[in-house]
Amino acid sequence: MSKVEDAAKAGEAFIVEARDSDVAVDDVLGTANPLTYQSLCSDEVSHAFTVDIFSECKKTGWIKFETKFIFREPDPPAQEHKQLPV
DSSP, X not given: OOHHXXXXXXXXXXOOEEEOSOSSSXXXXXXXXXXXXXXXXXXXXXXXXXXXXXXXXXXXXEEEEEEOOOOOOOSSOOOXXXXXXX
16 A cells, blocks of 8 residues: 555545755745545546645645546456465
């Protein structure tokens, strides 16, 4: 399982952070309010989001993005786990 799949199953939130482009220092410019993973991939339709970015309780900007859930069978297909006799 991927970290994203684990987080979604655990009900954790997706948090968007805006960072500056300086490679020497990793400064956070602001953070958006948390989104649920379910809201990002609830169906196979494209969803557009505009989230506000805040720093110290002040709106510092916004980010627009789009998500779309695309289901694909595992390659190779997942194998069934056989229960061993006890």
